[in-house]
Amino acid sequence: MKTSTKVIRTDKWKLNPSYKQKELFEETLKVYRQACRYLIGIVYVHWSDLGGLTAEQLTPAVEKLMHETAKRPNIKYPQFNKAFYKFPSYYRRAAIAFAAGQVSSFVTRYREWQSGNRKKRSSKPPKLNAEAGCYPVLYKGQCYKLHGFNQVEIKVFDGKNWVWTIVQIAGLRERHQVTTNKMMSPSLIFNDKYCHLSVPFTCRPEKRKPEANVTAVDLGINTTATVAVVTHDGTVIHCDFIHLGRDIDCRDKRLKSVSRRASKTMGKGGKLHKGFCSNT
Incomplete structure (x- = not known):
């Protein structure tokens, strides 16, 4: 039995943070990116061992290298726990997943460059960018809590501790x-221009009835749009062409009318008063 097709679509939930909350977001993003840079170095060094693992296997494998626990007191990179004291576990796992994705992409692109698969012969080798698209992924209950769909509570870093703050969803x-x-799991997108949650959804589109008709529209950029209605067996039962000729003619007539009135008012120089021909 076939399962319905899954489609991933992402919504943007605009946030309305206060000035203090913007400072918290900035501090959170700063420490998260620092952790990602540190983890990218670890993952890249051990990529020969980590590259063949699945996503479920990779996270614990990286944690064995850098996350100290009571059962695992001796680790290869103890500096991480010292540099990122009390770093939330789910933020750490999100950072590991991001680091693995960046390293995997870089290794693939670098191998292609080495093999000569380039757009230009003079193309420079790819770089391992630790901050491209680096925004914290929020796990429900651990990193964020929804209060209806008007407010969201997010775990943030205030410079010393990890605290919760409630932000309005605008x-x-x-x-x-x-x-x-x-x-x-959404991502917290924050920079000088934007502050929102990037929320992906797994959508299951409804199955089309076998005998239902399909309406398709082919939009032309500067030309006519075509509308077609097709039956389930491929027969076109209706076709229509939509063009902007009538609108263009109307626009040209109005512009010509405005131009004539402006020439009578201004002559060869001068300025038009505010609201001139506003009712044309």
């Missing part, structure tokens, strides 16, 4: 209202 779309959609 805007969101409707995918969370669809019962068949499953919300996945």
Whole structure:
């Protein structure tokens, strides 16, 4: 029995943080990226052993190298726990997953470059960028808590400790209202221009009825749009062409009318008053 197709779609939930919360987000992003840079170095050094592991196997394998526990007191890289004291476990695992993805991408691109698979012969080798797309992934219950869909509580770093702060959700779309959609772990996107949650959803689109008709629209950039209605056996039962000729003619007539009135008012120089031809 075939299962329904899964489609991943991402919504943007705009946040409305206070000035203090922006400082907390900035501090959180700073320490998270520092941890990612540290982990990328570890993962890259041991990639020959880690590269063949699955995602479920890779995280504990990396933690054995750098995360000290009571049962694992001797580790190869004890500096991580000292540099990132009380770093939340779920943030650490998100950072490990990000580091593995960056290293895997770099190794693949570098091997292609070495093999001569380049856009240009003079192309420079790829670089291992530790900050490209580096934003913390939030796990439910451990890194964020939803209070309805108006507020979200996020675990942040205040420079000394990890604390919780409640932020207002300023805007969101409707995918969370669809019962068949499953919300996945969001990412906290924060920079000089943006502050929002990037929320992915696993969507299961409804199956089309076998005998239902399909309506398709082919949008032209500067030309005519075509609308076609097709039956289940491929027969086109209706076709229509939508063009902007009428709108373009109307626009040109209005512009010409404004131009004539402006020439009478201004002559060869001068300025038009505010609201000139606003009712044209």
